[in-house]
Amino acid sequence: MNTQYKWLLFLLIFAFIACESDDDAPVEEEVTITSGEADFSTFVSLGNSLTAGFTDGALFIAGQENSLPNIMASQFALVGGGEFVQPLMNDNIGGATLGGNVVLSPRLYFYSDPDPAPPNLSGPRLLGTTPEDNTPAVPTTEITTSVTGSINNWGVPGAKSFHLVAPGYGNVAGLSTMPQTANPYYVRIASGATSTVLGDAMAQDPTFFSLWIGNNDVLGYALSGGDGSDPITDETTFTQVYNTLITTLTSQDAKGVVFNIPDVTSIAHFTTVPFAPLDPTNPGFGPLIPTLNAQFAGLNQVFVALGVPERSIEFAIDAASPVVIKDESLTNLSAEITGALQANGVDAGTAAVTGFLYGQARPANASDLLVLPSSSIIGQVNTEAIATLMGLGLSQEQAGQLAVNGVTYPLEDKWVLLPSEQQEIATATTAFNAVISSAVQEAGLAFVDANALLNQVSDSKNGLSFDEFQLQGNLVFGGLFSLDGVHPTARGYAFLANQAAVAINTTYGSNLPMVKAVDYPTFYSTMLP
Structure with a gap:
């Protein structure tokens, strides 16, 4: 056969196969994202620092922009979710002043000591400080300058369950009492001196809500080493308040997603410092x-x-x-x-x-x-x-x-x-989570088992998979916890937002898409504008 015809025949066969292959190739169908039974048009979030976007020991703009509910709102926006307004701080320094005096500290950053020899000074530091300069950066957010207008994120750092229903928690005068009866973060956003966080949130007429509260009801006790200065909330109070929150939030047929309380003793804040840190090679010891x-x-x-x-x-x-x-x-x-x-x-x-x-x-x-x-x-x-x-x-x-x-x-x-104090925390956490579980089931709400997720991070050497990354529980480089050892990184919040989306999709028949890990950092630069 003529070589020219051989090549012609080959090309005809190739074209035929290619056409046939194209016809048989699966066609990727366009997926329509739906909200199912949920209505995301007016989304409000209630809680504490985990809701506010607190990270690296402070509340600041970049952290708020990567807050858990703000990431969720970006997913809701694809299916009719409206604008999600947050009470942004004035800067990326973090912290705040009251009457010009610094009352809330700036955020932390990671300082890497170039000298590996003892004493190695690497570690979290207040923004603006170095070993040579221990002067922290000065916040520009003034607590008494009120944030007005519609707000969707009602996360108040430091709030316990009962604080969300406490009149006067936003009264500036309460910052001068002993003990304090007000919270500086809520003072800044409260609608009035006698308003409540729950009341202000309900004033937005929510169609969908998120609620993550109760962590501080045990965390405060843990952070104080169980010394009694910040006692665990009693179970009766927690039960009454939590049921009030759920009943009120669902009173206008709003649907929502709820998170339970993780084992706070498993977070990096309590697992980083070893019980045996006294090194005989340390020249001072x-x-x-x-x-x-x-x-x-x-x-x-x-x-x-x-x-x-x-x-x-x-x-x-x-x-x-x-x-x-x-x-x-x-x-x-x-x-x-x-x-x-x-x-x-x-x-x-x-x-x-x-x-x-x-x-x-x-x-x-090792038990301490x-x-x-x-x-x-x-x-x-x-x-x-x-x-x-x-x-x-x-x-x-x-x-x-x-x-x-x-x-x-x-x-x-x-x-x-101590082990005895850890047991007190475990007992309270179990009791509070039982209250949350009962309330969620009765109201038919979506539910994220934050306790189980954190246990997976703590028990597994590999941590939790999030796209191509592994989130682990160790401080600084684990990816889940920020530099304060308590609050998640932006990537940690994004992971939780995906867990919330899965729960919402399962409960309400929606098909919210997942966010990508790579879009959310684990560290914030000291040079943020």
């Missing part, structure tokens, strides 16, 4: 270990004699050692320690001080959780302790030696969540 162990030798003998050898304090020279903590759940052996030391020839004053300091002391263990701010005070001299010890008759020099946080001075309750 290592050389002192022999002297410290010699000083504790007599006390340790008393612990053994009293039948509590597990309280003995000894620092290792070849491994990191636990900090010394005060465990108020232990029997107070101050009197026994004092008496035993005196019986062994120790002078009365020294024996009394030792009993005072270590009557409920023990080394921390140290709050994130403890990292900045461990190994530092406690000036308040110095004053207390000098009041017991010690010289300033002696008091200073016995006032080193976590070493010679047991870490106070506010820095440590």
Whole structure:
């Protein structure tokens, strides 16, 4: 056959196959996005900092623009959702002033120390500060400058469940009372001195709502180390308030999505600082270990004699050692320690001080959780302790030696969540989530199990998949938690928005699309305009 015809035949066959292939190829159908039974035309969100868009320890414009409800509103806009107005702060510094005085701190940023040798200063810092300059940036948002007009995002950082129905929570005068009865974030957006967050939200005539409240009802207690300064909300109050919220929000036939309370002890704020951070290679600590162990030798003998050898304090020279903590759940052996030391020839004053300091002391263990701010005070001299010890008759020099946080001075309750305190939190969280689950089922609302999601992050080495990324629970580089160790990053909020969309689609028959992880950052630049 002529070569020319061979090529002609080949081309004809190729064209035929190509046409046939095109005819058989699946045609991608255009999907129509629908709202199902939901009406997203007027969407309001209620809650606390997790709703407001709080991240990196502050509320600021970029964080608010990537808030959970604002991301949800972008999905709702595809199926008839209206404008979603947020009470934006004045800047990307974060924080705020009251009468010109800074009352809310600027946001955090991550500082990377170029010198890896101790002391390594890498870590979260207030915006504007470096190791050479500890002056934070100055916020430009003034609390008393009210935000007027329609608002859709009623997330109030710091709010507990009952605060959403408390008249006067937005009254500026309440910021001067002790304790405070108002919240500076709500003061800025409240419609009046006696208004409530719930009332202001309902004034928008919502057709759809989101509600994520209750975290602070247990988180406040946890953040304070369970020291009693911020108690857990009682179950009766939580039940009454939560049912009031759901009943009111659905009273005009609005539909909605609700989030429950995660196990707050699993967040990075409580899992970052190790219980054994005392490094023998640290030049400020290592050389002192022999002297410290010699000083504790007599006390340790008393612990053994009293039948509590597990309280003995000894620092290792070849491994990191636990900090010394005060465990108020232990029997107070101050009197026994004092008496035993005196019986062994120790002078009365020294024996009394030792009993005072270590009557409920023990080394921390893996069951204890140290709050994130403890990292900045461990190994530092406690000036308040110095004053207390000098009041017991010690010289300033002696008091200073016995006032080193976590070493010679047991870490106070506010820095440590004991197992008993963790159990209190777990019990309350379980009870509150049962209330939420019951209310959601009765009202037929969409539901996001934030507790289960966080447990997956905490229990899995790989974390949660979000497109091509893995969200993990570790601070800074895990992708889920921002630099404060409590609030999500923008990518974390986007992940939660997708979980809400899945729940809404399942409950109301909509088919909201998912947002993409790559569109949401995990860090904010210090150079944000």
